[in-house]
Amino acid sequence: MSTTYQKFEQPEAAGPARYVKGARLVDVIGGKVISDPVVKIEGRKFTALGSARDVLIPQGAEVIDCSGLTLMPGLIDCHLHTMMFNCLTFHNYRVAQWEITPELQQMYGVFHAQLCFDMGFTTLRDLGLASSRGLMTAHLCAVRDAINAGIIEGPRMLIGGFTSITGSHLDLINPRAMQRLGFQTADGPWELRKLARQNMLVGCDVVKTCATGGGGTDKEEPDIRNMTQEEIDAIVDEAHAFHKIAAVHCFTPNGQKMALQAGADTIEHMVFSDQETADSIAASNVWMTPTLLHRTDHAIEMRRLQGTSMFVINKMKSIQDSCFNTFQRMHKTGVKIAMGTDMGFDPEMGTNAKELGIYVDLGMSTMEALQTATINGARAIRMEKDIGSIEAGKLADLIAVKGDPTVDIRCLTEKKNIQIVMKEGRVFADRREGGSGKNVVSVSPGDWKKVDYL
Secondary structure, three states, X not given: OOOOOOOOOOXXXXXXXXXXXXXXEXXXXXOEEEEOXXXXXXXXXXXXXXXXXXXXXXXXXXXXXXXXXXEEEOEEEEEEOOOOOOOOOOOOHHHHHHHOXXXXXXXXXXXXXXXXXXXXXXXXXXXXXXXXXXXXXXXXXXXXXXXXXXXXXXXXXXXXEEOOOXXXXXXXXXXXXXXXXXXXXXXXXXXXXXXXXHHHHOOOOEEEEXXXXXXXXXXXXXXXXXXXXXXXXXXXXXXXXXXXXXXXXXXXXXXXXXXXXXXXXXXXXXXXXXHHHHHHHHHOOOEEEXXXXXXXXXXXXXXXXXXXXXXXXXXXXXXXXXXXXXXXXXXXXXXXXXXXXXXXXXOOOOOOOHHHHHHHHOOOOHHHHHHHOOHHHHHHOOOOOOOOOOOOOOEOOEEEEEOOOOOOHHHHHOHHHEEEEXXXXXXXXXXXXXXXXXXXXXXXXXXXXXXXXX
């Protein structure tokens, strides 16, 4: 199945080739490190790479000197929610849900995406949001399109549209008592097909649905079935009919089995598992996103400080060990893993790379973890022909890092270490000594006001 994304193709930039040289390059395809690399870029794409003895730099050519730095592909977060009411920008997400307009929240969506971009995440798959004013699919698509058109700086974005039943986990992200305007949820296979079509009409890249309950909502247990098999089959079929990816939120083996039977492309979250289902997922072409950063004690504390109910806090803590154990089971079994954080309410936008440290702590090698956020992520979102690795013919998404993430993956979590952020051949951030001093976002946490009117 080919996949169609909303993007504006830019003409190749005129002018001579440019060259990037560094201390080492992470080859995520070969699973190795290349010493003394040189990368050649023409227009928006990589056209050659190799060691300095293999790729000669002509005299007088433009050189981006990253001596001493590690070159690697731009990072990919396959599951987050940039327009969710985030702990960086609101005192209390419950107040924000009622009092922040969709238009203002859209601006925060831009801001949150830029915070991630500044930290080397050149591609984000935003899996949607619902609000008291309706689904936010059109707002998110507008952010994506504004970035693609060059109106604002930001990462490449793929947008998901919520397509779920009344009272599902995705519905209960909002308060039960909240008035729900517009066509937000649907029931029965044909009504759900219509909702999927409506999301695709406004431009979503991914149809996001929900097979089970979840962790971050009030008075809802994770093992509640959120959809019949007939309903989930209809949603996935509708997505595939329009050459879109179908992403399914699953917390339980039963939900995972339903997603596999329906032909889902990605399964979201790793929470509960059994070996039989893990074996089935490993044998399939389905990718899983773990979303473990959302499960840490720090994230739970952020939710507590935002006014989250104790029911949710206790539920998040109670499933924590199961999430980590399931990741280890899935990794050991050979399940295809692409990095996703579920960043939204918590933790802080821009800290996405902390997810990779958790993977390493739970048994992945550093190279395997880096692959989840690069080539694996690209394969999961069906963009591996364009992004995910530094190879001739691919879009020139590249970051230059102070430190060696194949030795210490946590060097990716410090902004000062992300020295260069390049997307499609253009440098958007340059924090090298003697560089331009350019940031995507020139503020630090605490520099902006929280506007939930408390």
